[in-house]
Amino acid sequence: MNFKDVMRRYKEGTATEEEKEFVEKELEKFATIEDYYAEELPDEFMSDRESENEEELVSSQSETTNINKIVNRRLGKVVLVSVLIVILLYVGIFYGLSNIVDQFYFDPTEESQSNEEGLTNIDFQFDMDALISLNMPGYVNGSFTIEESKGFGTYETGYFLKNLFTQNDTLHFVDIKRGIPQNFYGGIFDSIPRFSIDEAFRDIIRPFPEEASDQSVDIKEEFKQRFNSKTIEYMEELNDLSYVSMTIAFEEDLNMSELYQLTEEHPELDFKWAGVRTVEPGTRWRDDQPMHLIGFVPDINAEPSSNMEPDSDKYPLFNLNDIFFDAGNRSPKEILSEGYQTHFTSRLSWLKDHEKFVEIFDYNAAKTEFYADALDYVEDNGVETYGVLVYGTAEAFSESLESLPYDRIVIDEVDSSKPSVKIYYD
Structure with a gap:
């Protein structure tokens, strides 16, 4: 008797009484075997499976650690390169672009070549010497001048204006922002x-x-x-x-x-x-x-x-x-x-x-x-x-x-x- 054909007829309801009895006995047999293995499966088998799972977990954790190390190293390189790029961009913009901007405006830090080879002098000192002595009777440019670049055509300057009558030597500051004087008080800008x-x-x-x-x-x-x-x-x-x-x-x-x-x-x-x-x-x-x-x-x-x-x-x-x-x-x-x-x-x-x-x-x-x-x-x-x-x-x-x-x-x-x-x- 073919169990597969009998089982199909059993599901369809066309099986004979004898075939029904046969199928039910076989199903009861399979249920008994299932219950037996569920109760009697050795603990050793489960222990072996747990060991295998632990080994797989340790192996998985080791691989994860290695992967993390590789990712971190690569990420570190990316961060370092990014930082270097930012620094280079900053330096390039501040000094490169700043120098380009400086070319378009008055630069008090400009130097002229002296007659003596290798020596240079700040022009701003001579600028003040000439301006004051020619235009301001009773005054000269005293002591020294101050000139410092702040980038992008901006400078801080200073000069000493000496009154030849009183002998007072006063320090005056002038900020220059792209060719325009700012924050200046008195001195050569005074009418006196x-x-x-x-x-x-x-x-x-x-x-x-x-x-x-x-x-x-x-x-x-x-x-x-x-x-x-x-x-x-x-x-x-x-x-x-x-x-x-x-x-x-x-x-x-x-x-x-x-x-x-x-x-x-x-x-x-x-x-x-x-x-x-x-x-x-x-x-x-x-x-x-x-x-x-x-x-x-x-x-x-x-x-x-x-x-x-x-x-x-x-x-x-x-x-x-x-x-x-x-x-x-x-x-x-x-x-x-x-x-x-x-x-x-x-x-x-x-x-x-x-x-x-x-x-x-x-x-x-x-x-x-x-x-x-x-x-x-x-x-x-x-x-x-x-x-x-x-x-x-x-x-x-x-x-x-x-x-x-x-x-x-x-x-x-x-x-x-x-x-x-x-x-x-x-």
């Missing part, structure tokens, strides 16, 4: 260092028109004489030891030889600044521009002594205190009268050649053109002075005024005595 002596040189700044009537000219001269008389009377009332700052406008321009002779005739007076003629007498630089007063410091001891200088072939005698280095057998008059002219034109040339600095630190953007025109004028006409700034005691002035070729005199400042040297920080 630039315009304090304008009163004496009124005729230079605002020339009297040629078409003025004789009556207008007479009134002007009368006012001038009366003002001069009041100034002399005031000075005579001062204590003889009073220290006086005075600006003197000359009747006629003096050449450098005549200026030197004047200083020799009055050794008791300190000539601290000489204004230089830069346009034809009686005219202004431009009708739509103010007349700028520029000059130089004839006192070789006024500025701090320094061995720093720009290219002496292009800017000879930039430092006036170098004047006697190549004196030869010439007389002091020859040396100084020629040296004044060379010194002034060197510093004027320097400012003409450094337009970015002038545009930031000078008070008028058109000064770059003015410096160029002024240089052309003095090269054609020589260096002549229309007036000076002089320091001395009231007694020294009283004794010297009659022999000074003045057209107008103005007292700018008076102190009880000649100040001692001091240093101040703003």
Whole structure:
């Protein structure tokens, strides 16, 4: 009897009574065997299976540990490479891109090649030397300058402005952000260092028109004489030891030889600044521009002594205190009268050649053109002075005024005595 066929008929309900009895007996037999193996399966078999499972687990854990180590090593390499890439990108952006940005703006840390091979000097020091001595009567660039790059066209700068009358040496800071000055107070940006002596040189700044009537000219001269008389009377009332700052406008321009002779005739007076003629007498630089007063410091001891200088072939005698280095057998008059002219034109040339600095630190953007025109004028006409700034005691002035070729005199400042040297920080 085929059990498979009988089983099919049993499920379909077509099996005979005999076939049903046969299937049920077989099913009962299989149930008995199943119960037997479920109850009697040896513990050893289960122990062996558990051992095999534990070995598989230990093996699996070992493989997992190894995989984790490999993953961690690779992850560490990825992290390290990522960090290095970030660092390189930062360095590249900060120094590479920053340097590119710096190229488009004024850089106070720029250096010029010295005549001595291998030596360089910071241009900002010379920028300040020239700007202050030419444009700010009674002041010089004292001590040293400060310049530090902050990246991307941003800089921190500083300079010492020395007042030659009071001897105060004040430190001023200026931040420069992509060609624009920021966080600056006083110093060269103050009106006092630039315009304090304008009163004496009124005729230079605002020339009297040629078409003025004789009556207008007479009134002007009368006012001038009366003002001069009041100034002399005031000075005579001062204590003889009073220290006086005075600006003197000359009747006629003096050449450098005549200026030197004047200083020799009055050794008791300190000539601290000489204004230089830069346009034809009686005219202004431009009708739509103010007349700028520029000059130089004839006192070789006024500025701090320094061995720093720009290219002496292009800017000879930039430092006036170098004047006697190549004196030869010439007389002091020859040396100084020629040296004044060379010194002034060197510093004027320097400012003409450094337009970015002038545009930031000078008070008028058109000064770059003015410096160029002024240089052309003095090269054609020589260096002549229309007036000076002089320091001395009231007694020294009283004794010297009659022999000074003045057209107008103005007292700018008076102190009880000649100040001692001091240093101040703003």
